[in-house]
Amino acid sequence: AYAERLRWDVFLIFTLMWELLVYYPVCHWIWGKGFLHHIGVLDYAGGIVIHTTAGVGSLVVAIFIGPRKDFFDFHGEYPPSNLPLAATGAALLWMGWFGFNGGSALAAGSVAVSSVVSTHIGGCVCACVWLFLSMRQHRPAATGILNGVLAGLAGITPASGYVNTQATIVIGIACGLLSYYGCQFSKGRMHIDDALDVHMIHGATGALGSLFVGVFGSMQTSDYAGQYFEFQSGPKQFFVQLFGVSLVAAYSAGVTYAILVTLQQSMGDLTHDEDKLEIGLDWVDHGEVAYHKLHVLSASLGE
Numbered sequence: 001a002y003a004e005r006l007r008w009d010v011f012l013i014f015t016l017m018w019e020l021l022v023y024y025p026v027c028h029w030i031w032g033k034g035f036l037h038h039i040g041v042l043d044y045a046g047g048i049v050i051h052t053t054a055g056v057g058s059l060v061v062a063i064f065i066g067p068r069k070d071f072f073d074f075h076g077e078y079p080p081s082n083l084p085l086a087a088t089g090a091a092l093l094w095m096g097w098f099g100f101n102g103g104s105a106l107a108a109g110s111v112a113v114s115s116v117v118s119t120h121i122g123g124c125v126c127a128c129v130w131l132f133l134s135m136r137q138h139r140p141a142a143t144g145i146l147n148g149v150l151a152g153l154a155g156i157t158p159a160s161g162y163v164n165t166q167a168t169i170v171i172g173i174a175c176g177l178l179s180y181y182g183c184q185f186s187k188g189r190m191h192i193d194d195a196l197d198v199h200m201i202h203g204a205t206g207a208l209g210s211l212f213v214g215v216f217g218s219m220q221t222s223d224y225a226g227q228y229f230e231f232q233s234g235p236k237q238f239f240v241q242l243f244g245v246s247l248v249a250a251y252s253a254g255v256t257y258a259i260l261v262t263l264q265q266s267m268g269d270l271t272h273d274e275d276k277l278e279i280g281l282d283w284v285d286h287g288e289v290a291y292h293k294l295h296v297l298s299a300s301l302g303e
Contacts, residue, residue: 001058041244047158055203076187126152129176167216214238
């Protein structure tokens with residue numbers, strides 16, 4: 001949400017504070033045998049702990065700091081800086097996702113294999129949804145496919161060790177529809193400038209996938225981290241998941257907002273002015289650039 005938008009000092013302090021005050025407590029509540037764990041909230045690999053917290057936090061940040069220059073001219077769809085690098089990054093993420101979803105089984109066994117397969121299928125199905133919808137709306141775009149892959153990976157993450165292939169396909173389709181139309185709504189109607197659409201690509205899909213644990217999830221195995229584990233989805237599990245997602249979302253929103261207000265009161269404006277943002281914070285904050293825009297840099301040096 002705030003990529004190359006916050007001042008460097010604000011960026012560092014906010015990131016550290018958010019990690020300490022949002023991520024670690026929620027991580028303990030669910031994975032550290034905290035109170036959400038004890039009431040039965042399930043999150044296989046991070047749909048609530050990682051994606052819901054980050055998605056809600058990014059939404060709060062995007063609303064708090066407002067849209068970038070020319071947001072309305074581009075209808076929120078800024079052209080990518082470097083599409084090949086974006087594709088390379090998505091490929092690295094996709095490969096890494098196999099590691100932390102499969103590794104969340106904490107053992108090399110059937111659960112790990114099942115979660116890796118579900119991870120791949122979820123990403124592929126969601127990418128196809130984004131492809132077909134973008135073809136229907138205008139024309140197929142690589143950025144849409146990349147967003148679809150990430151949305152599917154985020155959506156299947158909380159359920160990947162608990163669901164079968166058929167359920168994975170349904171989750172992938174649902175996450176594709178939610179993230180695609182959600183991005184259009186948030187940009188076109190709500191004018192929310194989230195630089196990487198984290199609140200929809202990760203947050204909304206992670207929350208939806210967590211709810212699907214209560215719809216499709218089931219497990220009965222002695223191969224889960226070397227221990228016996230059993231649960232079955234149903235209305236009770238669904239409402240437990242709903243409570244967990246809602247509570248974590250509200251907590252992340254409240255604490256993120258409190259951090260932003262505290263930093264603004266103590267450090268002043270969180271972002272640079274529009275002229276400096278136009279030049280790029282690589283140059284403004286670090287004196288380096290990835291792409292040489294000499295006419296822009298020459299003007300800034302002259303000032």
